[in-house]
Amino acid sequence: MIVSARYLLTIGALLGGVRAKKSLVAPKGAEVLTVGVVGDYGWVGWTPVPDHFCLEVLPELVADGITIPNEVLNDCDPGDKSSLANATVFQTDTAAYIGQVCSMKNCSAFISVGDSIYDSGVDFSTGGILRFQEAWVDMYSQGVFEHAPWYQCLGNHDIVKGQSAVDFQTKIAPKYDSRWYFGTKGLPYYTYDLVGKDWTATFVVVDSDCFLSKYQKNTSVYYNDYTIECHKHTKVQVDFLAETFKKSKADWKFLQVHHPYMSSSTNYTTDLMPLIKIVEEHNGIVINGHDHCLAHYVFNSTNHILSGGAGYTQAGDCNNGIKLGPYAKFLAANAEAAANGFVTMDISKHGVNVEYYTRDMQFDGSDLYAVKQDLMPSYSFEITKKSK
Ligand SMILES: *[C@@H]1O[C@H](CO)[C@@H](O)[C@H](O)[C@H]1NC(C)=O
Numbered sequence: 001m002i003v004s005a006r007y008l009l010t011i012g013a014l015l016g017g018v019r020a021k022k023s024l025v026a027p028k029g030a031e032v033l034t035v036g037v038v039g040d041y042g043w044v045g046w047t048p049v050p051d052h053f054c055l056e057v058l059p060e061l062v063a064d065g066i067t068i069p070n071e072v073l074n075d076c077d078p079g080d081k082s083s084l085a086n087a088t089v090f091q092t093d094t095a096a097y098i099g100q101v102c103s104m105k106n107c108s109a110f111i112s113v114g115d116s117i118y119d120s121g122v123d124f125s126t127g128g129i130l131r132f133q134e135a136w137v138d139m140y141s142q143g144v145f146e147h148a149p150w151y152q153c154l155g156n157h158d159i160v161k162g163q164s165a166v167d168f169q170t171k172i173a174p175k176y177d178s179r180w181y182f183g184t185k186g187l188p189y190y191t192y193d194l195v196g197k198d199w200t201a202t203f204v205v206v207d208s209d210c211f212l213s214k215y216q217k218n219t220s221v222y223y224n225d226y227t228i229e230c231h232k233h234t235k236v237q238v239d240f241l242a243e244t245f246k247k248s249k250a251d252w253k254f255l256q257v258h259h260p261y262m263s264s265s266t267n268y269t270t271d272l273m274p275l276i277k278i279v280e281e282h283n284g285i286v287i288n289g290h291d292h293c294l295a296h297y298v299f300n301s302t303n304h305i306l307s308g309g310a311g312y313t314q315a316g317d318c319n320n321g322i323k324l325g326p327y328a329k330f331l332a333a334n335a336e337a338a339a340n341g342f343v344t345m346d347i348s349k350h351g352v353n354v355e356y357y358t359r360d361m362q363f364d365g366s367d368l369y370a371v372k373q374d375l376m377p378s379y380s381f382e383i384t385k386k387s388k
Pocket residue numbers: 027029030031032033106108
C-alpha cells in the first residue's frame with residue numbers, strides 16, 4: 001500500500017497527541033484524602049494451558065531436555081488452574097464491593113500492591129493487550145473507578161514474561177488508559193506525592209521481584225532477562241528509596257511493594273531487609289500484597305499493611321487466622337477461608353486512618369466468609385506518629 005505524506009502527517013500528529021497525554025493523578029488540596037489499597041486481583045480472562053499439554057506433553061518434552069518457556073510452565077500451575085473459576089467470581093464480586101465502599105467513602109485514587117494480571121501477566125503482544133483490557137480496564141471502569149488513578153506496582157505474576165512485560169506495564173499501559181499510573185520515567189520503580197491542604201504523603205514504589213534470592217534459581221518461573229538484570233542492581237532501588245525519603249519533608253512516607261517483609265506464611269526478611277531498614281529510619285509505613293488475604297502487622301514499631309484480598313483469597317496465607325506472634329495484630333481469615341476485600345487510608349495532617357473492609361462472600365448458595373455489615377470496616381487503626 002502506498003501511503004500519502006498527508007496521511008503520515010496525520011498519524012504523526014495522533015501519536016504526538018498520545019505521547020503528550022498524561023496519566024491521571026489524585027486531586028490535590030483535600031483536608032482528608034481517601035485512597036483504596038488493592039492487591040492480587042487480575043484473574044478475569046486468564047486461559048490456562050490445557051491439561052493435555054500440562055500433564056501429558058510437557059513431561060515428555062522435559063524428559064527430552066527441551067526448554068519450556070516460563071510463561072507456559074506458569075500457565076500450567078495446577079493450583080492456579082483449579083482456582084480459576086472461583087477466582088474469576090471473586091475478582092468480579094470484589095470489584096463491585098470496592099466500588100460500593102469507595103463511592104460511600106469517596107476514594108480519590110487506588111494504590112496497587114501488584115499481581116495485576118494472572119497467571120503469567122501481560123506483555124506487548126495481542127494476548128497481553130486483550131488480558132489488560134479484560135482483567136483491568138473493563139473490570140474497574142464504572143462509578144468511582146471511572147476517573148480514579150491507580151498507582152501501580154509490579155508483582156511476581158506481572159513479570160513472568162520478562163522485560164516485555166515490564167515495558168508493557170510501565171510504558172504502554174499508561175498510554176492505553178490514563179488511569180494506569182506508573183511514574184513519569186517508564187521505570188519499574190518510582191515515587192509520587194499525594195498532596196493535601198496542609199500535608200504531604202510520599203510514596204516510593206519498588207519492584208520487590210528484583211530482591212528475592214529464590215527468583216534467581218534457574219528453576220524458578222520468575223528467572224528471566226529482567227529479574228536477572230535488576231537483581232544485580234538492587235542497590236539502585238535501595239538508593240532511590242533512601243534518597244527520596246531523605247529529600248522528602250512529607251508527614252507520611254510509604255514504601256509500596258508487592259512482597260511481604262512480615263507475613264503469616266513466608267517472611268522475606270533477609271531479602272527485603274535493606275529496604276525495611278530505611279523505612280524504619282524514617283518512621284515510614286509499608287504497604288504490600290502477595291499473601292492472598294488482609295492483615296496488619298507491627299514489627300519493630302513499623303506498620304505493615306497487607307492488602308492481598310481482591311482476587312483469589314487463601315486462608316493459609318493468613319495462617320488460617322492464627323497469629324504466629326505479637327507482631328500479628330489482625331488477620332482476616334479463619335480455619336476455612338480468607339476474606340475478600342481491601343484497605344482504605346484516610347490521609348490528613350493529623351494521621352492516617354487505616355480501615356480494613358472485608359466482603360460478605362455469598363457464593364453458590366453458601367457464605368464462604370460471613371461478615372454481618374460489610375460496608376463497615378472489620379478492623380481499623382490510626383497512625384499518628386509522623387514520618388521523619
Ligand atoms: C471527594 O474527594 C475529593 C478529593 O478530596 C473532593 O474534591 C471532592 O469534593 C469529594 N467529593 C465529595 C462528594 O465529598
